[in-house]
Amino acid sequence: MAGLNGDPILGIDDKIENLQYNNNNNSNEAIDKEGLVGIGEESSTCYKNNQGGEKDMAGNSIHRSGSRPQLDLSKAEIQGNSEERDPTILLPNQSDDISHLALDIGGSLIKLVYFSRHEDQSVEDKRKKTVKERLGITNGNRRSYPVLGGRLHFVKFETSKLNECLDFISSKQLHCGRIDSHLWNSEPPANENAVIKATGGGAYKFADLFKERLGVSIEKEDEMDCLVAGANFLLKAIRHEAFTHMEGHKEFVQIDHNDLFPYLLVNVGSGVSIIKVDGDGKFQRVSGTNVGGGTYWGLGRLLTKCNSFDELLELSQRGDNRTIDMLVGDIYGGMDYSKIGLSASTIASSFGKAISDKKELEDYRPEDISLSLLRMISYNIGQISYLNALRFGLKRIFFGGFFIRGHAYTMDTISFAVQFWSKGEAQAMFLRHEGFLGALGAFMSYQKHGLDDLMVHHLVERFPMGAPYTGGRIHGPPLGDLNEKISWMEKFVQKGTEITAPVPMAPPGTTGLGGFEVPSSRGATLRSDASALNIGVLHLVPTLEVFPLLANPKMYEPNTIDLSDHKELEYWFTVLSEHSPDLVDKAVASEGGTDDAKRRGDAFARAFSAHLARLMEEPAAYGKLGLANLLELREECLREFQFHDAYRSIKQRENEASLAVLPDLLLELDHMDEEARLLTLIEGVLAANIFDWGSRACVDLYHKGTIIEIYRMSRNKMQRPWRVDDFDLFKERMLGSDGKKPKPHKRALLFVDNSGADVVLGMLPLARELLRRGTEVVLVANSLPALNDVTAMELPDIVAEAAKHCDVLRRAAEAGGLLVDAMTNTEDGSKGNSSSVPLMVVENGCGSPCIDLRQVSSELAAAAKCADLVILEGMGRSLHTNFNARFKCEALKLAMVKNQRLAEKLIQGKIYDCVCRYEPAPAS
Numbered sequence: 001m002a003g004l005n006g007d008p009i010l011g012i013d014d015k016i017e018n019l020q021y022n023n024n025n026n027s028n029e030a031i032d033k034e035g036l037v038g039i040g041e042e043s044s045t046c047y048k049n050n051q052g053g054e055k056d057m058a059g060n061s062i063h064r065s066g067s068r069p070q071l072d073l074s075k076a077e078i079q080g081n082s083e084e085r086d087p088t089i090l091l092p093n094q095s096d097d098i099s100h101l102a103l104d105i106g107g108s109l110i111k112l113v114y115f116s117r118h119e120d121q122s123v124e125d126k127r128k129k130t131v132k133e134r135l136g137i138t139n140g141n142r143r144s145y146p147v148l149g150g151r152l153h154f155v156k157f158e159t160s161k162l163n164e165c166l167d168f169i170s171s172k173q174l175h176c177g178r179i180d181s182h183l184w185n186s187e188p189p190a191n192e193n194a195v196i197k198a199t200g201g202g203a204y205k206f207a208d209l210f211k212e213r214l215g216v217s218i219e220k221e222d223e224m225d226c227l228v229a230g231a232n233f234l235l236k237a238i239r240h241e242a243f244t245h246m247e248g249h250k251e252f253v254q255i256d257h258n259d260l261f262p263y264l265l266v267n268v269g270s271g272v273s274i275i276k277v278d279g280d281g282k283f284q285r286v287s288g289t290n291v292g293g294g295t296y297w298g299l300g301r302l303l304t305k306c307n308s309f310d311e312l313l314e315l316s317q318r319g320d321n322r323t324i325d326m327l328v329g330d331i332y333g334g335m336d337y338s339k340i341g342l343s344a345s346t347i348a349s350s351f352g353k354a355i356s357d358k359k360e361l362e363d364y365r366p367e368d369i370s371l372s373l374l375r376m377i378s379y380n381i382g383q384i385s386y387l388n389a390l391r392f393g394l395k396r397i398f399f400g401g402f403f404i405r406g407h408a409y410t411m412d413t414i415s416f417a418v419q420f421w422s423k424g425e426a427q428a429m430f431l432r433h434e435g436f437l438g439a440l441g442a443f444m445s446y447q448k449h450g451l452d453d454l455m456v457h458h459l460v461e462r463f464p465m466g467a468p469y470t471g472g473r474i475h476g477p478p479l480g481d482l483n484e485k486i487s488w489m490e491k492f493v494q495k496g497t498e499i500t501a502p503v504p505m506a507p508p509g510t511t512g513l514g515g516f517e518v519p520s521s522r523g524a525t526l527r528s529d530a531s532a533l534n535i536g537v538l539h540l541v542p543t544l545e546v547f548p549l550l551a552n553p554k555m556y557e558p559n560t561i562d563l564s565d566h567k568e569l570e571y572w573f574t575v576l577s578e579h580s581p582d583l584v585d586k587a588v589a590s591e592g593g594t595d596d597a598k599r600r601g602d603a604f605a606r607a608f609s610a611h612l613a614r615l616m617e618e619p620a621a622y623g624k625l626g627l628a629n630l631l632e633l634r635e636e637c638l639r640e641f642q643f644h645d646a647y648r649s650i651k652q653r654e655n656e657a658s659l660a661v662l663p664d665l666l667l668e669l670d671h672m673d674e675e676a677r678l679l680t681l682i683e684g685v686l687a688a689n690i691f692d693w694g695s696r697a698c699v700d701l702y703h704k705g706t707i708i709e710i711y712r713m714s715r716n717k718m719q720r721p722w723r724v725d726d727f728d729l730f731k732e733r734m735l736g737s738d739g740k741k742p743k744p745h746k747r748a749l750l751f752v753d754n755s756g757a758d759v760v761l762g763m764l765p766l767a768r769e770l771l772r773r774g775t776e777v778v779l780v781a782n783s784l785p786a787l788n789d790v791t792a793m794e795l796p797d798i799v800a801e802a803a804k805h806c807d808v809l810r811r812a813a814e815a816g817g818l819l820v821d822a823m824t825n826t827e828d829g830s831k832g833n834s835s836s837v838p839l840m841v842v843e844n845g846c847g848s849p850c851i852d853l854r855q856v857s858s859e860l861a862a863a864a865k866c867a868d869l870v871i872l873e874g875m876g877r878s879l880h881t882n883f884n885a886r887f888k889c890e891a892l893k894l895a896m897v898k899n900q901r902l903a904e905k906l907i908q909g910k911i912y913d914c915v916c917r918y919e920p921a922p923a924s
């Protein structure tokens with residue numbers, strides 16, 4: 001390569017000589033390697049009209065309790081522009097004492113949904129103020145009320161342990177109706193009139209106890225109303241909520257919000273309710289059956305002497321129902337009854353063999369009895385549901401309720417029945433939050449906290465981080481503060497127990513043949529406590545938006561690597577596990593290496609490995625799992641244990657080193673002609689992407705040489721053609737052909753990646769080139785630290801340093817409001833050079849090495865509106881995610897592949913190969 005290949009760049013060696021990662025000089029060759037009542041008997045049909053009023057079948061009004069406390073709307077005013085979408089509504093007379101806790105108190109479980117408000121940690125720094133002014137964002141589309149940023153938590157307790165639940169509510173002061181988390185530590189406020197919404201039989205049964213213990217009144221909400229409200233909310237607002245389950249295979253179904261109604265909701269509790277849902281608050285209980293979960297558990301207990309529902313389910317796993325059920329083959333001498341499409345293994349009569357067997361109850365294995373019962377009840381529910389779907393011409397049936405509890409075999413059996421009877425016309429679907437439908441619905445009944453308006457992109461589901469977690473079970477409620485978390489971890493370690501998820505049980509030897517056909521996932525993924533884990537914590541971030549430049553947001557899938565392939569999951573699991581000790585070292589060092597930091601580091605390592613193990617066991621536990629989620633999990637977990645920036649000092653060191661050589665690089669670039677310069681700039685971005693502390697291969701390299709040695713080697717390896725090389729196309733767009741000068745881009749969004757050389761010697765010079773051509777440049781950086789990625793908070797200082805050496809950058813930074821101090825210092829107070837195109841920095845809304853463009857910050861969304869070029873840089877942002885993303889404008893994806901397996905898989909290349917993918921704007 002011309003220009004920087006040889007010596008000029010060597011001239012800067014001496015300036016950063018001391019900035020070695022390690023004093024080993026043998027570096028030169030290194031780069032070449034590498035969640036009922038027995039409703040069935042209840043028959044009242046309730047139809048709620050559009051206005052929210054309810055009538056029974058005779059048309060009588062049903063009392064629906066008013067919601068207290070309510071919002072004080074007096075003196076309410078819209079802040080900012082009332083024309084604007086979702087303006088902020090100021091409620092000056094409203095205190096925050098709105099209860100944000102709701103319960104579903106069932107016969108066996110208490111489900112609790114509560115909301116905790118984020119402590120607003122966002123700092124309105126100078127950069128944000130200026131960016132907001134420049135982009136015309138008045139409040140970032142943030143509705144400070146009624147929807148508040150915070151977290152929605154899902155917790156459950158056994159009803160027999162009601163006292164634990166009351167202690168939990170009390171310890172978190174959830175009954176006080178306060179939403180400010182910091183108040184949890186202060187004196188509980190008076191709550192004489194406090195009301196908690198609750199549904200389920202226990203809302204009646206235990207109302208006095210709640211008053212006695214917590215001083216709160218229980219306001220009962222209708223169970224059906226709640227189920228439907230909860231289901232509608234989930235289906236509209238939660239990504240990957242619904243899934244099908246056939247032959248052990250779980251597949252998420254994306255429901256189109258505009259095409260959700262009508263559907264059939266089958267709630268399988270003790271009894272079964274079948275509800276036709278036509279819209280929000282519009283539903284009818286069209287049928288039900290008294291043969292439900294209570295029947296399975298009741299009969300099962302009598303017949304097997306089991307002590308719990310879970311035990312009974314576990315027994316079924318090892319059962320063989322052929323010993324009890326009468327099969328078609330038993331009647332037809334082992335033959336199929338093919339004329340009417342029944343195979344020999346079809347159950348002709350559940351428990352039918354028991355009539356002819358001359359055996360007593362003791363002669364049957366409890367395992368076989370349990371399986372036979374489970375199949376009988378599941379098939380029956382599936383069949384009745386299908387018949388009701390047929391009655392109303394419905395294709396979609398959602399199953400929920402305590403009987404399902406994420407049990408693979410139950411779901412398979414129900415699915416099979418629906419499919420068999422409908423001949424594939426109707427589809428059985430299940431809900432990840434199925435256990436929490438009622439509680440969520442009760443929560444929704446608090447009038448106007450605005451949750452019903454939330455959209456998928458406002459909710460980020462995260463792994464339940466803080467709960468004591470062992471053996472694949474979450475033990476009790478989530479832990480509140482850090483000390484609780486750590487001390488739990490320590491206690492756990494003292495007990496000498498390993499924190500690992502349970503090893504999935506081996507499929508039983510007997511096959512249990514004898515269904516319509518044989519559901520193949522039988523027991524293989526049975527978890528005694530499955531429903532407790534299938535959900536995360538929902539982070540409500542009302543400011544998030546869909547990136548406006550996505551060509552097709554509905555089809556957009558951020559992840560390139562599909563982790564539903566188990567081999568792939570295993571590989572990345574190993575990569576992340578092996579990286580963990582090094583990460584812990586860095587994290588502990590970043591906090592001064594104190595004993596407290598060490599304890600936290602230890603706790604982090606255990607919590608992270610437990611989460612990884614859990615996901616290995618059930619990858620779809622929290623919805624569809626991609627590599628980006630795993631990488632984000634790691635960062636979230638670090639933050640959970642209060643490691644806010646593990647690579648802080650490394651980033652500083654690399655920034656300093658790179659800023660020291662920047663002037664020489666700029667000088668060199670300025671001596672090149674346009675074409676050579678553009679090539680050198682792109683090479684520079686690709687080469688500097690090698691400074692990646694998340695890649696094992698790269699970290700190994702850093703132990704072998706200085707920053708500059710590595711940088712130089714990397715540049716020397718930049719021979720074209722790169723493995724993906726669209727440079728010529730990009731060049732033509734930038735410089736033109738046949739003497740024709742193309743119009744410069746109006747605004748370019750540069751998604752920057754790592755600190756140090758990556759941003760300073762790679763992306764900033766490229767930004768400078770664009771600025772020079774009259775293109776506005778927006779540097780898009782992370783909101784929170786992740787590995788050694790540069791953040792939007794850090795970037796203005798880096799730009800300011802660089803601007804000291806470069807007029808183009810200085811003028812643009814001034815025009816973009818980045819050099820605020822510099823501007824206020826100018827004598828006439830003029831806002832920089834008005835003729836310069838601005839350079840801005842905006843945050844992307846994430847804290848991960850990857851980016852999911854369905855959920856970005858409002859400032860990025862605003863900045864994107866008039867952009868015509870998107871440049872994504874780095875492996876996380878342009879390969880792990882967004883490699884296949886299509887935009888409404890031109891896009892350039894630049895990265896060095898620093899992982900052999902990814903190189904092979906994605907670009908049929910090898911480690912350190914480069915990607916320069918240019919995609920012109922689609923024809924409009």
Ligand SMILES: CC(C)(COP(=O)(O)O)[C@@H](O)C(=O)NCCC(=O)O
Binds near residue numbers: 753787849875880
């Ligand atoms: C975490 C990363 C995506 C960061 O890469 P970057 O976006 O900084 O280019 C990358 O380092 C990575 O995929 N690391 C894990 C694979 C490995 O160690 O080989």
Ligand SMILES: [Mn+2]
Binds near residue numbers: 753789849874876
């Ligand atoms: Mn990075």
